Amino acid sequence: MRQFRPQEEVDFVIIGSGAAGGIMAKQLSMAGFSVVVLEQGGWGKYGHEWDYNKDELLQRNISDEDRLMSNPARQRNTFRRTDREEARPGNHSYGSVVGGGTVTYGGSSWRHLPWEFNEASHVGTISGTGLADWPISYEELEPYYTQAEWEMGISGQRVDSPFVAPMSKEYPVPPVPMKSSGALFYRAAAKLGLSVVPGPLAIITEGYMGRSGCVNCGMCSGYGCHVKARSSSAVTVIPLAIETGNCEVRVRSYVREISTDNNGRVTGVTYFNAEKQEVFQNAKAVVLSANAGESARLLLMSASNRFPDGLANSNGVVGRYLMLGGGAGASALFEHPLNDYKGVVSGTGIVDYVPSDPDRGFYGGGRMTSRGYATPISYGLGGLSPDAPRWGAGYKQALRDESRHRMAISCFTTQLPLETNRVDLDPTVKDEWGLPAMRITSTSHPDDIKNMEFFRQKSIEVLEAAGAKSVWAGPVRDSTGGAHNRGTCRLGDDPRTSVVDKYHRAHDVANLFIVDGSNLVTGGRNHPTMTIQALAFRAAEHLVRSARAGEV
């Protein structure tokens, strides 16, 4: 791998190597630009993926060395529902390894639907919310969705449905085999008149671009993929970036500040290396791809005399319109064994409730996904039906009776962008590096909660229609953090209401580009990754063009 000295002014520093950062690294380095990627995590099992842990006990007691996600005890964060509350220690965690969250995610790769890009125009603005149209249309993004699906390697099946985004090209590999939970989805859907589609997944099902297909090991989401079937940035775009000889990936590099000069231009990035020593990397331009939480925090930490409220934040929008993600679901037991612990997390979706419907009396939509339940330890500790005994002969009998018979529905639902939901800097709590901890303030809009309740009820209906012996569903809960955070650096044409322009350039800083989930104007149905990837391919194409024209 090519290595650069910190004093060398590279063309681009990219902060983060996940869904967006990996793609930016590949596209920019293949275009001939020099690139340093700063990744706060380690290499993981990059290049020796067969060593990825599949041991549930180790996973539950993971060492910092083996961690693939951030550790809330080190990358501390706090949470509060409203700004009238004192924030308490939070459990927000995100991908922290070369490849970011794509190394461990479930792999759902749904596109946003065409009307999601101008939903405000369709359903009308909603008072008290930041529901807004995107500055780009589905048609503009469609070629990049296709590019992302083919370059990353997405399995799926193109369907003709009003509830699924239209595609100009089929998926490169066929969908994962249907599981019993999927078969039960089809059974319920036939009764209820609903539509089921195979889920598009960043998990290849047969040989593709030098990688081999999924072996259905079942230790999937949360674990690294030991056969490289999961199409993470770490096994797709990053190796290609490194191969160009123009790209260095520098791990254990925890960025503290994006530095600017008196002209308001970015000059480079200051980070802590593995020994917690400060290093300044010179760069002509910076691409910030650290995820919606960390990108916003880093901009706010990069305040200076010229940018007293944080970088790219003259309008105060950085960190706002945070969407953490909504969900609901239900579980059920069936007469015969499903063995749903085998295979991917989720293989099918019921999509009829993706659009919002005014007849429901609130704004909101979502996707219902079929899934089984978990690995043995977590199953034993908390997987049984609510009436099962917690220990003793009855507990053991329930383990025997229920374990292979359980299915669950997990719904991914809308969350309205609210100005008051945001990421900012905690005034007192510091992370392990002595930097202000991320503070999350979030309360979902009442419509989001009504929507979650709607999906909870629909989940029960679907499981009953599928012929379940028993069904249960916990109460809906507003979210407190997690992997799907979006929206803190919105795309927009108007510099007063957005952070970056439609090509991801910060309105305030000509050589700063923000490309990640923070850009999402609306959150989709809480399946953000494919849209982040498509945006990255589009942003990179434009950035290459501008840089070549000397416009960066």
Add this chain to the structure above:
Amino acid sequence: MDTQGKSRRSFLIDSVAGLGGVWVAANYPGILAAEDHVLRAAELGQADKFVFFTPEQALEVEEMAAQIIPTDQTPGAREAHVVAFIDRALVTFDSERQADYTQGLEDLAAQARQSFPSAGKFSDLTFDQQMQVLTSIERTPFFNLVRTHTITGFFASPVHGGNHDKIGWQLLGYDDSLNHEAPFGYYDALPQPRG
């Protein structure tokens, strides 16, 4: 329900019978305790290998574990060597819980004596008496800790000392091969009505 215990005791009596009836009668409780540990350790295939627990503590923990996942027509926590797993946990990833066990086992013995004054310790009780004592403490942090450890040890990979012979996974019908082919279950094996 106490067939395991009975068969173990009759084995012990047989094994020491050659020493002479009088001696055995006088020293029976002590021998039983010591032999019991040796026998237990032999069953575990790990003679004298407890690192944290004393043999006496190990016996008490195992009796608790065997209540949480009992032995019925299939093996339970005892046969899965859960106590060996917990001992290891307490000197590795859960070492900060050592004091909880030391104190918790003392409290357990006190609770056993309070409920059944003739008992010296929890393991002296019959199966049903043990169940009664545990029911009275089932909301305590100590019980929940032992429950979590027992279940974790029962279902963790055997390399960590528990789940001996994959007893836990067999109970779930869990195939740990990490390589599966469709059809996976009953419903996806049926002819499918698509759409």
